[in-house]
Amino acid sequence: MPARQNQDDFNAQDAANLFSNFQRLDPRMQMIIVALLVIAGIVFFIAYTKSRHGSSAPPAGYAQMLLGNPSDATDSPSNHDNFLMIKPYFALSFNDSKGTPNWVSWQVTAGNLGKIERKKTFDPDTTLPIGFNQIVTRDYNNSGFDRGHMCPHSDRAANNEMSNSTFVMTNIIPQAPNVNRKAWEQLESYGRDLVTREHDRLYIIAGPAGKGGRGSRGERQTLANGKVTVPAACWKIIVVVPEAGGSDDLAKLSTSTRVITVLMPNDDDAVGEQWAPFRTSPGEVENKTGLHFFDRVKPQVASAWRTKVDRETIPPARARYYPKEN
Numbered sequence: 359m360p361a362r363q364n365q366d367d368f369n370a371q372d373a374a375n376l377f378s379n380f381q382r383l384d385p386r387m388q389m390i391i392v393a394l395l396v397i398a399g400i401v402f403f404i405a406y407t408k409s410r411h412g413s414s415a416p417p418a419g420y421a422q423m424l425l426g427n428p429s430d431a432t433d434s435p436s437n438h439d440n441f442l443m444i445k446p447y448f449a450l451s452f453n454d455s456k457g458t459p460n461w462v463s464w465q466v467t468a469g470n471l472g473k474i475e476r477k478k479t480f481d482p483d484t485t486l487p488i489g490f491n492q493i494v495t496r497d498y499n500n501s502g503f504d505r506g507h508m509c510p511h512s513d514r515a516a517n518n519e520m521s522n523s524t525f526v527m528t529n530i531i532p533q534a535p536n537v538n539r540k541a542w543e544q545l546e547s548y549g550r551d552l553v554t555r556e557h558d559r560l561y562i563i564a565g566p567a568g569k570g571g572r573g574s575r576g577e578r579q580t581l582a583n584g585k586v587t588v589p590a591a592c593w594k595i596i597v598v599v600p601e602a603g604g605s606d607d608l609a610k611l612s613t614s615t616r617v618i619t620v621l622m623p624n625d626d627d628a629v630g631e632q633w634a635p636f637r638t639s640p641g642e643v644e645n646k647t648g649l650h651f652f653d654r655v656k657p658q659v660a661s662a663w664r665t666k667v668d669r670e671t672i673p674p675a676r677a678r679y680y681p682k683e684n
Contacts (some may be wrong), residue, residue: 416444416449417444420444420449421465421561421607422444422445422447422448422449422463422464422465423444423449423463423654424465424561424607424608424654425463425561425563425597425651425652425653425654425655426651426652426653426654426655427442427451427653428451428460428461428463428563428649428650428651428653429451429460429461429648429649429650430650431451431460435487435488435489438453438454438455438489438490439453439454439455439456439460440453440460441453441454441486441487441490443483443485443486443528445523446523447464447470447509447514447520447523447524448462448463448464448508448509448514448523448524448529449462449463449464450462450463450508450528450529452483452486452490452528454490454491455587456566456586456587457491457493457497457581457582457585457586457587458493458530458531458532458566458586458587458589459508459528459529459531459565459566460565460566460647460649461508461563461564461565461649462508462509462529462563462564462565463561463562463563464509464513464561464562465559465560465561465562466513466549466550466553466559466560466562467553467559467560467601468553468554468557468601469516470513470514470515470516470520471512471513471515471516471550471553471554472515472516472517473515474515474516474517474518474520474521475521476511476512476515476521476525477511477521477522477525479495479525480495480505480525480526480527480530481495481525481526481527482494482495482526482527483526483527483528486528491585492527493527493528493530493582493585493586494527495527497527497581497582497585497586498530498532498581498582498586500575501532501573501575501578501581502534502535502573502574502575502576502578502626503532503533503534503535503571503573503574503578503581503588504532504533504534504535504538504539505527505530505532505533506530506531506532506533506537506538506542506592507524507529507530508529508530508531508564508565509524509529509562509564510524510546511524511525512546512547512550513546513549513550513562531565531566531589531592532571532573532578532581532586532587532588532589532624533571533592533624534571534572534573534574534624534625534626534629535573535574535626536626536627536629536630537592537622537623537624537625537626537629540629540630540631540675541622541629541630541631541632541633541636541675542592542594542622542633544631544632544633544675545594545620545633548633548672549562549596549618552598556600557600557601557602558598558599558600558601559598559599559600559601559607560596560597560598560599561596561597561599561607562594562595562596562597563594563595563651564592564593564594564595565592565593565647565649566587566589566591566592566593566624567589567590567591567592567593567621567643567646567647568589568590568591568646569587569588569589569590570588570590571588571589571590571591571623571624571625572624572625572626572627572628573588573626574626588624589624590623590624591621591622591623591624591646592621592622592624593619593620593621593622593643593646593647594618594619594620595617595618595619595640595643595651596617596618596619597611597615597616597617597663598615598616598617598618599611599615608654608655611655611656611659612659613658613659613662613663615659615663616668616670617640617663617666617668618637618668618670619637619638619639619640619642619643619666619667619668620633620636620637620638621636621638621642621643621646622636631675632674632675633672633675634672637667637668638667639664639665639666639667640652640663640664640666641664641665644664651663651664652664
C-alpha cells in the first residue's frame with residue numbers, strides 16, 4: 359500500500375479515536391473544550407488579521423494620537439490611501455492617490471516651543487514604502503499655492519531635530535497663500551498663546567477636505583500633472599487641556615473641555631487675517647471628510663464635542679509681513 363494512503367488511514371483513525379474519546383466526556387467538560395477551541399480560534403483570527411493588514415494602534419503612551427485614529431489608518435504597505443505613519447513628533451494618515459495627508463495629529467506643550475529658525479527646504483518622505491509616490495518640493499513650484507504645514511514648524515521649534523521633522527512633504531498640503539500666511543497662521547499663533555499664557559496643552563488634528571482651490575494664480579484641481587490634489591478646504595480641531603491636574607490628559611477630558619474647530623475655504627479671495635469666522639463643529643468636519651474623530655475619548659464626551667462650536671471671544675488679528683514662497 360502506498361505511503362500516502364497509509365498516512366491518510368492513520369489520520370482518519372486518529373481523528374475517529376479523538377472524537378470517540380470526546381463523546382465519552384461528561385457534557386460540562388465537552389462545553390469547556392468547545393469554548394476553549396472557540397477562544398483559540400478568535401485569538402488566531404485577530405493575530406492573522408493584524409499580520410495581514412497592519413496595526414492601527416499607536417505605541418503605548420504616544421501623545422501625538424491621544425484622541426484616536428480618525429480614519430482607522432494602518433501601517434500596511436497595501437493601504438495606499440490610508441497609510442498610518444507614526445513619527446516621533448506627529449502622526450498622520452497619508453493618501454498616496456492625493457499626494458497629501460488625510461489628517462495629521464500632534465500634541466503641543468510648552469516644551470515643544472522655542473526660537474529655532476525654520477528650515478529653508480522641504481524634503482521628500484523617504485520612509486514611505488516602495489511603490490508610493492514621492493512628493494517633492496518642486497511639485498509645488500509656480501503653482502500659486504504654498505507648501506502648507508499641517509503640524510507647523512513653530513509648534514516644534516524647541517530644537518533643530520523637532521523643527522526639521524515638520525519639513526517633510528507628507529506633512530504638507532497645497533494652501534492658498536492668504537490661508538497659509540494669514541488666517542491659518544493666526545490660528546496657529548493663537549494656539550501657542552494658549553500654551554504659553556494660559557498654561558494649556560493642545561491636542562490637534564488637521565487636514566484637507568474636498569478638491570479644487572483658488573490660489574494666487576487662480577483655480578486648480580491638482581498640481582504636478584495630477585500627482586497632488588488641491589483641497590477645497592482646510593480644517594483643524596484643537597482640544598485644549600490644562601496643564602494642572604497631572605499628566606493623564608485623557609482622564610481630564612469632559613463635556614466642558616474647550617474644543618476649537620475651524621473649516622476654512624482654500625481660497626485666496628475668501629480668506630484674510632481673521633480665523634474666528636470659520637469656526638464650526640467637529641461633526642461638520644466629519645460630514646465633509648468622512649473621518650470619525652475622538653475614538654479614544656469616552657463616548658458621551660465625544661458625542662458632546664461633535665456638536666460643539668467654540669464661542670470664546672477672539673482678539674482681533676494683527677496684520678503681519680509674510681515672505682513670498684517660490
